[in-house]
Amino acid sequence: MKEYIIRLVYVEMLGHDASFGYIHAVKMIHDDSLLVKRTGYLAVTLFLNEDHDLIILIVNTIQKDLKSDNYLVVCAALNAVCKLINEETIPAVLPQIVELLAHPKEAVRKKAIMALHRFYQKSPSSVSHLVSNFRKRLCDNDPGVMGATLCPLFDLITNDVNSYKDLVISFVSILKQVAERRLPKAYDYHQMPAPFIQIKLLKILALLGSSDKQASENMYTVVGDIFRKCDSSSNIGNAVLYECICCVSSIYPNHKLLVSAADAISRFLKSDSHNLKYMGIDALGRLIKISPEIAEQHQLAVIDCLEDPDDTLKRKTFELLYKMTKSTNVEVIVDRMIDYMNSINDNHYKTEIASRCVELAEQFAPSNQWFIQTMNKVFEHAGDLVNIKVAHNLMRLIAEGFGEDDDTADSQLRSSAVESYLHILGEPKLPSVFLQVICWVLGEYGTADGKYSASYITGKLCDVAEAYSNDETVKAYAVTALMKIYAFEIAAGRKVDMLPECHSLMEEFLASHSTDLQQRAYELQAVIGLDAHAVESILPSDASCEDIEVDKALSFLNDYIQESIEKGAQPYIPESERTGMLNISNFRNQDHHEASSHGLRFEAYELPKQTVQARIPPASLASTELVPVPEAMYPRESYQTTTVPSVSSDAASTELKLRLDGVQKRWGRQTHFPSTSTSNSTSLKTVNGITQVDGSNTANSRTRETYDSRKQVEISPEKQKLAASLFGGPSKTEKKSATGHKSSKPSSHMVKSHAPKSSMEVASEKTSVQQPPDLLDFGEPTVRSTAPSLDPFKDLEGLLEPTTQVSSAVNHSSTAAVTKSPDIMGLYTETTAGAHHKDSDILSGLSKPPMTNMVGGTTTMQVAQSSKGPNLKDSLEKDALVRQIGVTPSSQNPNLFKDILG
């Protein structure tokens, strides 16, 4: 049996399943024969872990064996205790083990101490009352037991230095005795007296003496003695020496000891053994924290280690260099690092080296030019491994300049960046992140200094989009860059000729499967069609760093909502409230029902109110006027009305639910985000009003109670994200400004909430935090919407909307809605999607007004800059727009464009 169990252990070590035999091993430990019992213990310690089900069968036997007369049985049981006893079973064996601390056999005492140490590791509280026992055992007659006691003491001291300061003297005297060979000869190892005990003691002293002058002074003599006595020809002697250096670098510095430590290090570094070089490099890394000047003596040795074929040694050396970096040597070190980075294949380590390069470059860059060059190299070689944030940082750096109010320097920097990027573009196979940076910079600054013509840059950009045709992000960046360049050209009054390849590219993108690309292509088309003034307001040149204020709570809509609710509109019902079955198929069949919908229009008429708060008042206001409005104006409403009959028109409440579900389905989750917050705030405020005004709103009162909880749920993940980005963001900025390399502008994007009376305010105020600057800065190079003098939205509106006047209340609020909504969008994508999406989202906000008009197709375009008085139709359109903007144009809802674009 015994042989079989040993075979089984072997089989399991080779990687096969041996769990069928575990129970036999457990049975074996109950055997009387010592040999069988020991084999059983060996097998269970190797088979089982402390949480295994069979442990419960073992505990009783262990208890019995710990009381055995035969010390070998006790030892075997203690071995098992170390491995198998878990937190719950500790109390069962603890008393016996404490008794064993006084066992006559030293081997048993040692193992009992180790068992207690193990308990301490597993559950410190279970043995906290026994700490004094460890101190007592330190004075054990047997040096072996004393040495074993050092292990738990080391752990205890690591956790709490101060309560063991009194032991410094005892440790020092023990170390002295050991070093003076007072221990029995048997403890010598390679002519070193008890080196393992020395090492342990030095480690403990290093902990106790760290930044404690008084304690350290006690140690100086003995550490100095060991330095002298150490035999540096044997391996173990060097181990003790190394431990001495660690100790010296940790305790309160003493000049004499530092000198001997430096000597020892130079011996290590000069040695032929790679092991010793490795230890020397490691020790040097510790010592330069205290005395940086000693590194200079060893420069050459360190450089040798860099050239060494040994990978471990090289990495250790780079670690040392990373610690040694100053603004004077940063260029050399980072160059070296990049070289090394190119030579390795291990992605994990490559990422680490790349991030270190970036960190050093950010901290110590001697010049901006150098910084950009370095970043280019890093991106080129490890672009896909670098954190995307680094790319955003680089873009921001180029956009904002370096903080000094020196515009010529900034523009020089930019043109040098443009030049280097144009050069790099010639190389094949660049990483995606790097291409994004290149496209952005070329789009923003490619033509800024007039050195390169627009057609040259656009040609390059088209090449990029074609060469990397399977990377949609890059293509999207390229299209946006094209748009910017054309916009700058138009704004400058030059005539724009689109290159033929650009035309073909656009045609391809217009039919792209990616809605993002499609969107951007349409935007580009729309922008090119506009005149210089409009373009300049949409895409002013070099304005990517201006701040945008985002009103997250949509408080500007409060009045409007209040008003509409008073007029009988139903408050918004959050997504979660709208339960019920999903009727996707209804929407598939919409078109068929459209024809028959006319007859049912009146019945379905009220329903659109509930979908989105903002759309309600016009409907109620113009309950009679609305009917004659051409159907094409309201593609969506007509869908909704048609669905109702097709579903079930039994109860009004089910109708409501069904319809809303459908909407939710069609527009994806994000549709409701902006409107949720809006109507949350108002519906809470005016709940009483609703029930008075609109008697049919019984459903509301039912759902009202849950608003609060719903809101909490909605806010908290957002808050967490913001907090996370807050803690990430500012630290970067601080670092940069601290090193004087570049003081970033206070690019704060305060999310202010203006929802004064609603309870929403409380929640949203908590969320009004600084946005991570890098994201917003680069995500929205085109939006200056809130800049007071230029309001592209208003201008656009003026350009495109008919000038008919209408009741001012509606007009006012809906205009506000239009102008603000892109911001909202920006905000939500900022927190939900990646930054690169934002570009398109905001632009989609910008370009939507013309598009909606195209769809409507009813009004003639009258260019009248000054007037902003949309008629009822327009306000309705805008209401629809508000909703549309709530949708992230992503691939999840391809139907979007069908609606907008006909």
Add this chain to the structure above:
Amino acid sequence: MIKAVMVMNTQGKPRLAKFFDYLPVEKQQELIRRVFGVLCSRPENVSNFIEAELVRLQDSRLVYNHFATLYFVVVFDSSENELAMLDLIQLLGQQTLERCFKNVCELDIVFNYSKIHTILDEIILGGQVLETRSTEIMRAVEEISKLEAATNAISFIPKSASSWLSR
């Protein structure tokens, strides 16, 4: 603390694996494979230390040594001294096993599996180095074998591989 001691041959077959922190069997196998992958890619005459990042372990380092056809590997965390661990391997591999078996070879370990474990238990307990005197270790091990023999009348432990084969 010491996390694991492994002995494997130059083909990557594990000959002895003792983990002081619990790892599921599959993880153990994976670790052994990774360690071997790194070991056999290392050139001659380089240091005996490996950053454990290479084998995807947190806060741990690796020291290995090469005797005859066997790799001895110790995995440990930052509270141990690398050179000391190297000496521990020396102690285990060269001194103790040599004394036990005279010209230790792979087969000795295969056939005296439980004895090797007994030796290791004497040296390392609960992940801490307990005993470094090879005479003391030998004495303890022999005492155990003697007692075991006494209780069983017949020894099941062959003295070495040769005696096992000659039976």
